[in-house]
Amino acid sequence: DVVLTQSPLSLSVTPGQPASISCKSSESLLHTDGKTYLHWYLQRPGQPPQLLMYELSSRFSGVSDRFSGSGSGTDFTLQISRVEAEDVGVYYCMQGLHLKTFGQGTKVEIK
């Protein structure tokens, strides 16, 4: 089974400062079609998760351009250029190439 390991597991950020979350996969998530099936989700308190980024670096509809995704193969990063109060919640990476697996989640809070 594919394992996704996120770090850090929690993050406290000053508004306006950048933040970065790492996600490492036990197997490559690069498909033969050239796409990398690694996605990012945000779960705000009391809400269902919502899609942020898909296929490594594509922003979902309505997602702020403060969010960006990068990486390749087995190492991935979600970056927030300037954290805002509305970014509070738990961020999950998820792979969709080998069945489906979520990372453990990274809790982001505002200082």
Place this chain on the structure above:
Amino acid sequence: EVHLVESGGDLVQPGGSLKLSCVASGFSFSTYWMTWVRQAPGKGLEWVANINPDGRQTDYVNSVRGRFTVSRDNAKNSVYLQMNSLRVEDTALYYCVRDVLFGRFDSWGQGTLVTVSS
């Protein structure tokens, strides 16, 4: 607008059974993969099962394989999760999710709560 509404969650004893339902609206249901994701209280997300558009292909996480069955009725725009031999560790909020492609979960329901306890 896409809507996914789950139902069927309940309190059930260990070893019991439960069937969850999810009714979809606002999109062409029969052309999408559908997925169930669960979240135990205070814990992270866990993918449970998925089903392809015509219902002929299903996949399961190891921990539920052989106990849970996912199915769909495209005429009713519905997807189901039959859960048998329930365990305490199956206690969770179960989300119905639309899968665009390879885990791109673009629409989520609000979830239905399953509690397994004696």
